[in-house]
Amino acid sequence: MATEYGQGYGWDDGPGFRGEGAGERWHRLPAALRAPIEGRSLREFAYLMLSLPISIATFVFAVTTMSLGAGLLVTFLGVPVLAAGLAGCRGLGALERARARGLLGLDVAAPEPLRRRKQGAMGWMGATLKSGASWRHLLYTVLHFPWAVFAFCVALTLWVTGWTLLTYPVWFWLFPMSGGQDGLQLYGDETHQVYLDNPFEITVTALVGLLLTLATPWIVRALTLVDRLLVAGLLGPSKLATRVVELESDRGVVVDTAAADLRRIERDLHDGAQARLVNLAMDLGLAKEKLAEDPQEAARMVGEAHGEVKTALQELRDLARGIHPAVLTDRGLDAALSSVASRCAVPVQVEVDLPARPAPAIEGIAYFTVSELLQNISKHARATRATVDVWRIEDRLLLQVVDDGVGGADASAGSGL
Known part of the structure; x- marks a missing residue:
């Protein structure tokens, strides 16, 4: 298996593949020389080759079900047909995300699930028809078809032409005669024929093929970039849905934090200021009883109570500072x-x-x-x-x-x- 180049997508070499020394030597080659035969380029090329038959099937399915459903809307049968078509597009979208993940290394999350307000078939059909993700999947099947045809033609033409021209010297050596003439005929009519039959022309042909072969992987990569945008933009969750999930998560964190703060404040009040105020009330009650028979002891107890008041006030200040410090607001x-x-x-x-x-x-x-x-x-x-x-x-x-x-x-x- 060829070693990845550029931005890796997580494919690792396993047992039985190229050794470490060979892999290091392989990485020493410039990326432009490694690209035509590397695994990533082959996977991207395979993705474009598979896109044409898959897009034809999905396009035919989408257009057929939508046309049939629209035509049957005059009856009740149109609604379930449209819902079934959209559901099928969502299923095909899941296959497309899996194909992009396997061949392009593009991991796109599934879109938001259907939000049913009612149970049963009617609830499912209503949720499917109201789901923006379902209509984005339909849009993908429609837009991907013409792009897949274009990308297939460009990628296959460049790939075949490049390798054909690059290996032309081998073919010329193996099959030196073409229609009774030396070399490959490029043009011919009743009065004039053009053949690739001399060393200079063969060398130029091979060089042109080399340039095309080296450039094709990067052109294929540019083509798959459009596929990446289509898959990520139309088959994944919408920005609004992603934002809603983030807000729900943030709301849960805020609620948990607020609950923890309330428990902390309750604990601090119970174990700190409240306990001191209870002791203060008891001390003042004892001092009141001692006031008539032992004024000096009562004065001492009042002094201790005064100290407890100061401590309780300091604890309340610290607690208020923990809720929101005044110095933060002021300075x-x-x-x-x-x-x-x-x-x-x-x-x-x-x-x-x-x-x-x-x-x-x-x-x-x-x-x-x-x-x-x-x-x-x-x-x-x-x-x-x-x-x-x-x-x-x-x-x-x-x-x-x-x-x-x-x-x-x-x-x-x-x-x-």
């Missing part, structure tokens, strides 16, 4: 990250290089991300120093947190990564 990301770094257990150097403030949502994401990372450094890294860098490239905000700790995070070991 921006640089000051907010510096405030987080000052509370870290290890020295942290913060470098923020932003020409302008990002959107508030982006600032919040960056702030909480850095906060969580620095908290992990304080708890687990056993580091002596850390750095936080934030910068912007075009429309992307990038951040990097580095420490000199022991590391050891493993995404497969249930570490929360």
Whole structure:
């Protein structure tokens, strides 16, 4: 099996194929010389050769079912015929995606499934007729047919002509006579004939064949580029459907994050400020009882209660800062990250290089991300120093947190990564 060149598509050499040394020597050849006999070129050529008979069959099926369905629309029979035709086009589209994946290395996801509002045959027919993906598959069968005819003719003509001219010296040596004359006849009438029969003409013919043979794989590749665009654009999911899937995924992440934040706030209130306020109420109740019989003890207890109030207020401030820090809103990301770094257990150097403030949502994401990372450094890294860098490239905000700790995070070991 020939080794791939250019952009690889995932075909690997298995046991029994070319050895490592031969493969290295093969790769040393320029791509232009390897192209005519490499596996990728042969697969692309095979794709174009198969496209003609397949496109004829799909075109005939699509035109027949759509014409029959349209003609029967005056009766109820037209609706199921149209739905069956569109469903057949979707099935043929699945075969085309598989063929593109196998011969072109183009992996196109299946389109969005039918959205049935009702069960049964009526629901299926309605969903099929309303599906944009079904009509895109029909459009593919119609557009692909003329393109397949053109690409088939161009690819086959160039491939056969190139190899024929390139190997003409061999044919001339094996069969030196053509119609009683030396060489291949290029032109002939009653008064004039032209033959390729001298060494110069044979050499020029072979050189022309060599140029065509070397150029044909790249022309075939350009032709298959149109097929790639047709398959990816018409047989895959629409941009709107892809965007809907992304939004649904993002919505799930946001909901999970919001639920986790609510649980964290509830836990912090229960274990922190709420517990301290309960203790404060009990201490003040005891101080009230001691006020008449032991004023000094009551004053001491009130003083301790005052300290508990300050601690509870600080915990509430920290909790509010965790929800959305005021310093982030007032002074921006640089000051907010510096405030987080000052509370870290290890020295942290913060470098923020932003020409302008990002959107508030982006600032919040960056702030909480850095906060969580620095908290992990304080708890687990056993580091002596850390750095936080934030910068912007075009429309992307990038951040990097580095420490000199022991590391050891493993995404497969249930570490929360």
